[in-house]
Amino acid sequence: MFTKILNVRGWTALAIALSALFTLATPVSTQAANDPARFAGIIGVVVNADGDRVASAVVALVNRDGEVVRRTRTNDRGFFHIAHVRPGRYVVRAAKRGQGAGHQGAAVLPHHITEVRVQISQ
DSSP states (O other): OHHHHHHHHHHHHHHHHHHHHHHHHSOSOHHHHTOGGGTOEEEEEEEOTTSOBOTTOEEEEEOTTSOEEEEEEOOTTSEEEEESOOSEEEEEEEEETTTEEEEEEEEEOTTOEEEEEEEOBO
């Protein structure tokens, strides 16, 4: 009798586990799975007036309404990336204390990575 209970519990546990696996593997919605922002982004570099890359600069992505939608910093080589950006027109602003600020327009297209070079100066 204990073997029968174990087998039933084993099959039940297996059925629950498989159900959970298929539920997690199914997209929440087709619209969410096909959202162009999932694959669009911006990569870039921040340079000073001499063309040298600027590490640890603050980078802000600003939409057409003037709202900052994302912020990040450049790495130790002056590069940055911003993922999951909705398609549209933006301004990428960069600044570093003591070195100045600058901005560059950017058009983000669905499923594309937009490259930007921002020059800062005082």
